[in-house]
Amino acid sequence: MSEFNAPDPTVSRDELCSEYLDLLPFEPYPVQEEALLAWFSTKTGVLVCAPTGTGKTLIAEAAIYEALRTGTTTYYTTPLIALTDQKFRELQEKAALWGFDPNDVGLVTGNRSVNPNAKVLVVVAEILLNRLLHTEAFDFKDVSSVVMDEFHNFADRERGIVWELSLTLLPKHIRLMLLSATVGNTAEFLNWLTLSHGRRLQLVQSFERKVPLRYEWVEDQLLSEQLELMTDGDEADRKTPALVFCFNREQCWSVAEHLKGKHLVDKPTRERLNQELEKHDFSHGAGPKIKQILLRGVGVHHAGVLPSFRRIVEDLFQQKLLSVCVCTETLAAGINLPARSVVLTELLKGPPKKKKLMEASGAHQMFGRAGRPQFDTQGYVFALAHEDDVKISRWKVKYDQIPEDTKDPLLIKAKKKMKKKAPTRRSTFQYWSEAQFETLQTSPPGKLYSNGPLPWRLLAYLLTISPDVSRIREFIALRLMEPKQRELAEKELTQMLISLEIGEYVKLDPPPPKPKTEEEKQEEEPAKKPQGTFGALLMEAREDAGTGEAKQKKKKTEDVPEREIYAPQYAHPQSKMHQLLKFRSVNPLYGVFLTEVLAQAEPEERIQAFESVLEMPGSVARNVRVPYPEVMPPGNLAREFLDQEVIRRGLAAHDELYPSRDDDIPFEERRWPIPFADKLRMLFHSDFPRVRDFRITPVWCAGDFLTFNADFNKYVSGRDLVKQEGIIFKHLLRLILLLEEFEQVTPPGLTDGEWKDQLREMGETLTRGCRDIDPTSTNEMLESAHLRQEMII
Structure with missing residues (x-):
């Protein structure tokens, strides 16, 4: 392939197609061949919808080959950093295989940057959008194509707008390759894309898998017994490697620890495993526990596991040294761990007594992980009945x-x-069934719809570019939504703009109507009808009696025009507006609010305020509760301002802020003090009643960590958090990045130097503790801080 080392911009699309097909080591599947021919023949691009495991990566690589061969630029986007890292490594290997320099492939994720000026850039979706928003810094003239992998994330409520805005902003000369799992409204989506954005893509769709799946309901085997059966026999007969999906981290640990007493790998594999494990340090935290589990051929992969241990599990599984990986469902939408089988330990999700059948789209993602095209002729999906039913x-x-x-x-x-002695089901427990398993198999795929609100930071940025609100309303009007949803989105935009004016970030034109006084509200209240069923019926009978008066009244009411709905035309940015652009990890309005009140706060209060916006999972948050006031007394801000203001505004009474603690009262009936972070939230909501799109989780984690002299191992061991150390580690890293954001906005009454010195001292101590436990992940995260500050989303 050395003759292709030099890019040739004159090579034809037909030649590119022929060259790429010749490079393939095997005959493409029908859907792959159809997609490749469509890609090299269409001028605008393709939408490829096919089940997981259909080999869509091979289709995507055609766009990569074309860019390398012609010397143009292409972006390859994914929704997850872990998946982006994996694709980056794979594409570098492909480039070398094709005879190109591996450094022609670059990576930009927000966490790190490698070869950022390369012709092929593998990026998380947010990076592409932010570059499209910064046209003065990033030139898209030489970009020939954009590949959007896992495009069904378009319908994600939290991040779907990233894909949607990218489609809106991409220059028309750029060809698109959208790769998605099967979706239920491809025709509707493509029609919307044509009418709203002038992009006409060719559809390539398939519902068949190269490796067919076999579904089995297991009603007579416990999980450990089922997995031992799956590992029996020779290579052809075994049903492993397998991914065992659990819906919470504690269940993952429970299953994995139960399996460590089983022999799920043969002696030669155990010897190789032992050799690999000796290369790593498992002496700290959950390491000894994880090592013992790995030695039995079982991996554990979820957010509670440190990143360094997760990488070891991924590597061992990809080397086929593990028979089983016990994981949460997030793995199904993330990094690719090739497996022959998938085992579902449960089909219901949700809080106790309120569980519901999992969504079909999530189930299909998990099902799709079974069956490896390069190794298997059959994939297996096992769903286990509850042990009571067994x-x-x-x-x-x-x-x-x-x-x-x-x-x-x-x-x-x-x-x-x-x-x-017949066993029975428990009346307080929810069970799942074979019929529900069949429902998940036959459920139609999810649909692609616009979802989620406009992010505050993005709204602020767009208004700094132009105060004309009509441009933003035009975007909302073009969203792929039902009419009622679109109407709600437009009203939500107005509410956001009013909140910005309340905070003096913008000046609205025309100004919003003044709130009505209590007297005006009372005057507008209609006369009350008699109470009670008989009285109401009597009133209606009198109104309708003979004269038709009620109908006339109704007609008059219909003739009266509806009260004009307020919709500002312009939102002129004020001097404070730039502060909103400094915050990414927290709602920007709440971030600025915190800086305005934290000047007189003590260090412990600041830590509580910062930690509370990072949304720690409830299963961990309950183990890092804020101590009682008698253990950690209220600080200066709470005593001198916050408590008084909360009481003055009628948001809470004193006995609610500090209820008496009586150990004789049953635990479930005790009244808990309102945490400092919740008091801040209450005050903010009093000022900004329309802003409710963020959560507060009062915890005392980083503050407690610092009392252990930032020794991570001593902290997680001393507080019995070893099984959740990955969550704690991520929380601390996120706090470090959050502190860097808050450095940029100085509270009133403090100098820039005073504020930055205080936050940097805390950040440096946290960084030291994180580096001691996982220097690689810590350094990657810190490097991202500089990239993240330039991102709008």
């Missing part, structure tokens, strides 16, 4: 072995005895 099933088999019409006195006695 016991009932086993009991029924034994019970039915004794005929109902037996005349043997001993058998009759034994059957009666068995009947008395």
Whole structure:
């Protein structure tokens, strides 16, 4: 392939197609061939919808090859940093295989940057959008194509708008390749894309997998027994490697620890495993526990595991040294761990007593992880009944072995005895069924719709470019939504603009109507009808009696025009507006609010305020509660201002802020003090009643960590947080980045130097503690801070 080392911008599309097909080591599947021919023949691009495991990566690589061959630039976007890192490595290997320099492939994720000026850039979706928003810094003239992998994330409520805005802003000369799992409204989506954005893409769609799936409901085996059965036999007969999906981290640990007593790999594999594990340090935190589990051929992969240990699990699984990886469902939408089988330990999700059947789209993602095209001719999806149902099933088999019409006195006695000891389901527990499993298999794929609100930071940025609100309304009007949803989105925009004016970030034109006084509200209230069923009926009868008066009144009401809905035409940025652009990890309005009140706060109060915006999972948050006031007394800000203001505004009474603590009261009936962070939230909502799109989780994690002299191992061990150390580690890293954001906005009454010195001292201590436990992840995260500050989303 050395003749292709030099880019040739004159090569034709037909030649590119022929060259790429010749490079393939095997015949492409029908859907791959159709997609490749469509890509090299269409002028605008393609939408490829096919099940997971259909080999869409091979299709995407055609766009990469074309860019390298012609010397143009292409972007390859993914929704997750872990997936982006994996694709970057794969594409570098491909470039070398094709005879190009691996450094022609670059990576930009917000966490790190490698070869950022390369012709092929593998990026998270937000990077592409931010470059499209910064046209003065990034030139797209030489960009020939954009590949958007996992495009079904377009419908994601939290981040879908990233894909949507990117489609809106991409220059028309750029060809698109959208790769998605199967979706239920491809025709509607493509029609919307044509009418709203002038892009006509060719559809390539398939519902068939190269490796077919076999679904099995397992009602008579416990999980450990099922996995041992799956590992029996030779390579052809085994159903492993397998991904075992659990819906919470604690269940992952429970399953993995139960399996460590089983022999799920053969002796040669165990010897290789032992050799690989000796290369790593498992002496700290959950390391000893993880090592013992790995030695049995079992991996654990979820957010509670440190990144360094997760990388080891990924590497070992890809080397086929692990038979099982116990994981949460986030892995299904993230990094690719090739497996022959998928095992679902449960089909219901949600809080206790309120669980519901998992969404079909999530189930299809998990199902799709089964079956490796390069190794398997069949993929397997096993769904296990609850262990109570397994016991009932086993009991029924034994019970039915004794005929109902037996005349043997001993058998009759034994059957009666068995009947008395029959296992039953628990009345307080929710169970799943084979019928529900079948429902998930046959459910139609999800649809692509615009979802989620306009981010505050993006709104602020767009208004700094132009105060003309009509441009933003035009974008909302073009969103792929039902009419009612679009109407709600337009109203939500108006509410956001009013909140910005309340905070003196913009000046609206025309100004919003003044709120009505209590007297005006009372004057507008209609006369009350008589209460009670009979009185209401009597009133209606009198109104309708003979004269038709009620109908006339109704007609008059219909003739009256509706009250004009307020919709500002312009939102002129004020001097404070730039402050909103400094915050990415927190709602910008709340971020500025915190800086305005934290000047007189003590260090412990500041830590509580900062930590509370990072949304720690509830399963971990309950273990890092804010201490009682008698253990950690209220600080200066709470005593001198916050408590008084909360009481003055009627947001809470004193006995709600500091209820008496009586150890004789049952735990579930005790009244808990309102945490400092919740008091801040209450005050903010009093000032900005329309802003409710963020959460507060009061915790005392980083503050407690600092009392252990920033020794991570001592902290997680001393507070029994070893199984959740990955969550704690990520929380600390996010706090470090958050502190860097807050450095940029100085509270009133403090100098820039005073504020920055205080935050930097805290950040440096946290950084030291994180580097001690995982220097690679810490350094990558810190490097991202400089990239992130230039990002709008």
